[in-house]
Amino acid sequence: MKRRQRVYWGILGTIFLLGTQPANAQAIPNLAENTEVPNTQIPQTNIKRPLAQEQQQNAAVTIVTGVRLNSTANGLEVILESPTSDKLQTTTGNEGNNFVADISNAQLRLTTGESFRQEKPVSGIAEVIITNQDANSIRVVVVGETSxxxxxxxxxxxxxxxxxxxAATSTQAPQTPDTEKPSSEAPPTQPSAQEKKPIELVVTGEQDGYSVPSATTATKIDVPLRDIPQSIQVVPRQVIEDRQIVRIGETIENVSGVQELPGYGGSTSLTGYYFRGLSLAYQSLRNGFRDIGVIGGRDIANIERVEFFKGPASVLYGGRFSLGGLTNTVTKKPLEDPYYNIGATIGSYDFYRPTLDISGPLKSDRSLLYRLNLAYQNSGSFRDFNENESFFIAPAITWKISPRTNLTVELEQ
Structure with missing residues (x-):
């Protein structure tokens, strides 16, 4: 009986061993596979990846088709153009002055290649680099210049x-008021030679037609009025035209300390002056030469300006002139550019006065110039049988012999 039990238990043990052997053989390879996981070496990087490696491999790859840089008020915008940017998985970190961002499940495909690089896009940023790190990730690196x-x-x-x-714009250094500066502060640096360079300021404008910068009466040469120690007043042509002056004697209304003498023999064409209370009779200058007004009246049609010199003039022009001063009329000279002017004046007592003034070059090289002034005047009076009619012609020719020598011939009738 005991022998049978032993045989029975031996058969059952053999059957148990044969039944469990395939299961144990299958379990051994699984254990071998499980032991491979802790032995696998994962590449070390400075960026910590919060996602599992299995999830990164299984995620869909997003294509980045363009890279764009936009300047902003605070710095720069780096835009990775993609229609599904919300699906990009980004991890960030830094290495010194470098900001590093790794984008998994993405691939850079640009028309210019598979990488992007831009040096000094804005102040404070040295470089922006965007490249494909591997087949499934993109690396973005922003390099700061100082920090x-x-x-x-x-x-x-x-x-x-x-x-x-x-960093230069994100963090500003606190400014210390001038009153809190320590006494040991170094003195300010001296400006460089370039900073000492003077600034050139050019101002342009139109010259006032009433301002005459120079005169020839006091010195017989063209000298600025500010350099002449005598008192000189000049009535320019612009005043004569604006006031429609028809007699030389009317110019004294713009001059102080001068009065007009009554006409010689009742004539209205002859003019004399009182300078500072002293009589000048009827003598004056014309272009710097003595002019005797008693010989005949002078028309104002060819007068460029009238200069009034106040004070003794005998040293320059002889003792026959008054101690009060003298007057010098300067006539119009021929012009190098063509000039045409027609005028007319109409007034009371049948007064009318047409004028003509033309000038220009006679030769193409402008070495020979001409000028012609014409005037006709006809007027009545409040008195009977007192009428005036005159015709005035004044041609002038200038020959430019050399750059320093000119010859001008004038005629008045």
């Missing part, structure tokens, strides 16, 4: 946006 830039990420319709702010 690590500040970068913010946000999604936009255009794609994934990196808002970059250089």
């Amino acid at each position: 690590l830039p500040k970068v913010e990420l946000f999604d936009d319709d255009a794609g994934l946006v990196f808002g970059v702010t250089p």
Whole structure:
């Protein structure tokens, strides 16, 4: 009986061993596979990846079709153009002055290649580099010039946006008031030679027609009025035209300390003056030469300006002139450019006066110039049988012999 039990238990043990052997053989390879996981070496990087490696491999790859840089008030925007930017998985870190961002499940495919690089896009940023790190990830590197830039990420319709702010603008050094500066502060540096360079300021404007900068009466040469120690007043042509003056004697209304003498023999064409209360009779200068007004009247049609010299003039022009001063009329000279002027004056007592003034070159090299002044005047009076009619013609020719020598011939009738 005992022998049978032993045989029975031996058969059952053999059957148990044969039944469990395939299961144990299958379990051994599984254990071998499980032991491979802790032995696999994962590449070490400075960026910590919060996602599992299995999830990164299984995620869909997003294509980045363009890279765009936009300047902003604070710095720079780096835009990765992609229609599904919200699906990009980004991890960030830094290495010294370099901001580093790794984007998994993405691939850079540009028309210019598979990488992007831009040096000094804005002040404070040395370089922006975007490359494919491997077949499933993109690396974005922003290099600061002196320190690590500040970068913010946000999604936009255009794609994934990196808002970059250089350290120079993101953190401003506190300013110390001038009153709190320590006494040991170094003195200010001397300005360089370039900073000492004078500034050239050019001002342009139109010359006042009533201002005459120079005169010839006091010195017989053209000298600025500010350099002449005598008192000289000049009535220019612009005043004569604006006031429609028809007699030389009317010019004294713009001069102080001078009065007009009554006409010689009742004539209205002859003119004399009182300078500072002293009589000048009827003597004056014309272009710097003595002019005796008693010989005949002078028309104002060819007068360019009238100069009034106040004070003794005998040293320059002889003792026959009054101690009060003298007057010098300067006639019009021929012009190098063509000039045409027609005028007319109409007044009371049947007064009318047409004038003509033409000038220009006679030769193409402008060495020979001409000028012609014509005037006709006809007027009545409040007195009977007192009428006036005159015709005036004054041709002039200038020959430019040399750059320093001119010959001018004038005629008046």
